[in-house]
Amino acid sequence: MKAIKLLGHSKLRIEDVPDPVPDDQSVIVKVRATGVCGSELHGFKGDASHIGATLNGGHEVVGEIAWAPKGSAFKPGMRVGARVVQGCGQCNFCRQGDETACEQKKYYAADGHAELFKLGLQGVHVLPDDVDWPAAVLLSGDGLGVPVRCARRLGDTAGKKVVVLGLGPVGLSCVVVQAFRGAEVCGADVSPYRVKLAKELGAKEAVNVASESIQQRVAEWTKGQGADIVILCVARAESMALAFELVRRHGTVFQVAELQEANMKLGDWFLRKEAFLTGSWYYTSSDWPLMLQMHRAGLPYAKLVTHVMPLAKAQEAYDVFVAGETGKVVLRES
Ligand SMILES: [Zn+2]
Ligand SMILES: [Zn+2]
Structure with a gap:
């Protein structure tokens, strides 16, 4: 063959x-x-x-x-x-x-x-x-399996503000799944093509992080509170810090990207902010x-x-x- x-x-x-x-x-x-x-x-x-x-x-x-x-x-x-x-x-x-x-x-x-x-x-x-x-x-x-497992582990996200960082196929699939479950979704990527596609798949907000400040957009969108959930779909170590910058106090960062290591600001993220970090694989x-x-x-x-x-x-x-x-x-x- x-x-x-x-x-x-x-x-x-x-x-x-x-x-x-x-x-x-x-x-x-x-x-x-x-x-x-x-x-x-x-x-x-x-x-x-x-x-x-x-x-x-x-x-x-x-x-x-x-x-x-x-x-x-x-x-x-x-x-x-x-x-x-x-x-x-x-x-x-x-x-x-x-x-x-x-x-x-x-x-x-x-x-x-x-x-x-x-x-x-x-x-x-x-x-x-x-x-x-x-x-x-x-x-x-895993194209749908990963976002669905993520959704099951996150539970009911209807009405919540969810940022999806990274709009490769799994990120885009998280956008479509979360929007369908009633979340308000903001997608972010450096590819204009994928930012546009995220909108077509149900994202309310879509940010090209190459030309725009995601911090500012999310702050405006959430009236300064931060996102309820950030789904990390990009395997860059600095994106983990960005996710915790964007998530609100007591919010959740959910990792699906194949990211092995990142510098953690434990005091800021888990003590002061009392945020959660979890994830899922396959x-x-x-x-x-x-x-x-x-x-x-x-x-x-x-x-x-x-x-x-x-x-x-x-x-x-x-x-x-x-x-x-x-x-x-x-x-x-x-
Ligand atoms: Zn795969
Ligand atoms: Zn077994």
Whole structure:
């Protein structure tokens, strides 16, 4: 089969690789579409030293089941999406549907930008009939999964003022989810394209932080109080300090960005301001029902997909995504 290999230095190659080998714990999916995700960009842009022989980063996969083990709940031809972080199925976390907390979790996340994809049975989500392949990439993957898990952990945000810092696909998806749940949303980014898209997805306010002071805009918008919630969707250490500058006293900063370290002003943030900091990673089987429910209720997330390109044009797709003039970029079968 054909598969992408990320080579680092902003290059990739389409290679012929062996088909995945079936086993009784997995299905083989004929891939119809895959999402290009910000989490792959270190592999795309990096120096290639850490890139394994088959790693191509694809983990937001949808398609039809090509093969399923006998006696499983799945049949060839079923339209499915992939949850690629799966647990042991036995521990307390797994039993309550929080597989990302499982000590023995497994990843099926290395090689989804390909013609076929092997997926553990536990992570097979059967898609509703009324979703097309590009939108299904968001619906059944972390594109919607991360914002929905964030929303579940934040609880009722109706009427609250929520700032979303960073408007990549996950930030934009947080905008659409929070607006749909009745929050007043302010999106912020340096890309004029993404600032405009945030407005179209339901943001009341949208700030280009390259040309405008976000501190001033949020102060005016909240009458000097600060935002109730700031969702951090940009992995820059200084953005954590900005988030605590923008959040009100007793407010919440919620981290979804892959930010590993930041300087903390503990006294200012947690003593004087009595603010909260929490976050979430990926999504789990317990988030899937709400993802489906929001789809059925008309969540306009499909607008977030701005580019659909064939696998054969993957280099162009990554280049356009890196340039920042996109919402979600989806690769479809060639
Ligand atoms: Zn992703
Ligand atoms: Zn477990």
